[in-house]
Amino acid sequence: MTTVITVPRSLDDVTFEHVLDQVAPLPADAKLLIDARHCTFSSPYGFTALLTLAQTREVKPEFAPPIDENVISYWSRSNFLRYAEEFFTLNAAIPKPRAAGESDVLLEVTPIARNDDVHSVVERVKQRAQHILMSKLHLESRSVMGFAMTLSEACQNIVEHAGRGGWVAVQAYNMKKRIGRYGVVIAVCDGGVGFRRSLESGRGRPESDRWDDAIALETALLYGTSRYHDPGRGQGLKGIRGYVTRLKGKVSVRSGTARLSINIPAWDEDVPRKDGLAPFPGAQMQILIPEADRAV
Numbered sequence: 281m282t283t284v285i286t287v288p289r290s291l292d293d294v295t296f297e298h299v300l301d302q303v304a305p306l307p308a309d310a311k312l313l314i315d316a317r318h319c320t321f322s323s324p325y326g327f328t329a330l331l332t333l334a335q336t337r338e339v340k341p342e343f344a345p346p347i348d349e350n351v352i353s354y355w356s357r358s359n360f361l362r363y364a365e366e367f368f369t370l371n372a373a374i375p376k377p378r379a380a381g382e383s384d385v386l387l388e389v390t391p392i393a394r395n396d397d398v399h400s401v402v403e404r405v406k407q408r409a410q411h412i413l414m415s416k417l418h419l420e421s422r423s424v425m426g427f428a429m430t431l432s433e434a435c436q437n438i439v440e441h442a443g444r445g446g447w448v449a450v451q452a453y454n455m456k457k458r459i460g461r462y463g464v465v466i467a468v469c470d471g472g473v474g475f476r477r478s479l480e481s482g483r484g485r486p487e488s489d490r491w492d493d494a495i496a497l498e499t500a501l502l503y504g505t506s507r508y509h510d511p512g513r514g515q516g517l518k519g520i521r522g523y524v525t526r527l528k529g530k531v532s533v534r535s536g537t538a539r540l541s542i543n544i545p546a547w548d549e550d551v552p553r554k555d556g557l558a559p560f561p562g563a564q565m566q567i568l569i570p571e572a573d574r575a576v
Contacts, residue, residue: 434520
């Protein structure tokens with residue numbers, strides 16, 4: 281018997297929880313049909329998290345792609361369908377992507393497994409990011425340099441801590457309905473060991489009876505603790521947090537059954553910490569950098 285998992289019409293870091301809520305009660309070897317036929321939008325997080333979900337299943341899920349021609353064309357241009365063919369059984373023909381002209385996709389869905397992948401991603405993004413960040417987000421040139429560092433550090437966490445490959449995607453949006461301005465979203469997802477198990481594998485666990493996925497996230501993200509004791513370890517997440525804070529952006533990290541969000545803007549209804557979420561292996565990070573405030 282195959283269980284149908286309905287994908288929300290708009291798929292992002294918040295609505296993806298509805299997908300996990302449907303999957304959580306099922307055994308890892310259950311047959312799934314991921315039904316995205318009526319989905320009209322996916323953020324980079326939605327794309328990378330769907331691929332991560334497929335990677336973590338013991339039986340390859342079926343996938344029903346969007347039926348709207350414009351939507352499926354965008355999903356194809358984003359590279360999602362290129363990798364979906366490997367990790368899902370597609371139950372519909374996939375059209376070839378149409379030429380998109382100038383695009384605000386800074387980085388299509390891209391696999392990350394080795395250090396070479398991280399370097400390649402950063403080099404591919406640099407030139408396009410400079411144009412988008414300065415012309416549409418109105419950031420200073422030094423902030424553009426910080427963007428490349430932030431992207432690199434986020435991807436590096438997959439290589440050093442996940443124990444398996446993951447995914448990254450970056451997109452610029454006109455987000456007027458949500459935040460009243462332009463924004464860039466970085467999504468980095470993996471289905472590896474997650475923060476709690478990573479810290480437990482070294483000496484990163486605090487000497488305390490209180491220990492779960494949420495405490496592990498706080499230990500790593502807020503206090504810069506790493507499973508490694510080499511000097512300078514744990515500074516990558518600290519650097520990401522500092523960069524996003526300076527730009528009045530938001531960073532959210534999910535791992536296991538918990539999610540931690542830092543710098544929640546006034547327009548966002550998110551909460552700093554969520555516990556008791558549906559379990560999901562690995563770690564999933566989203567970074568939102570908004571258009572800079574400009575004097576009128």
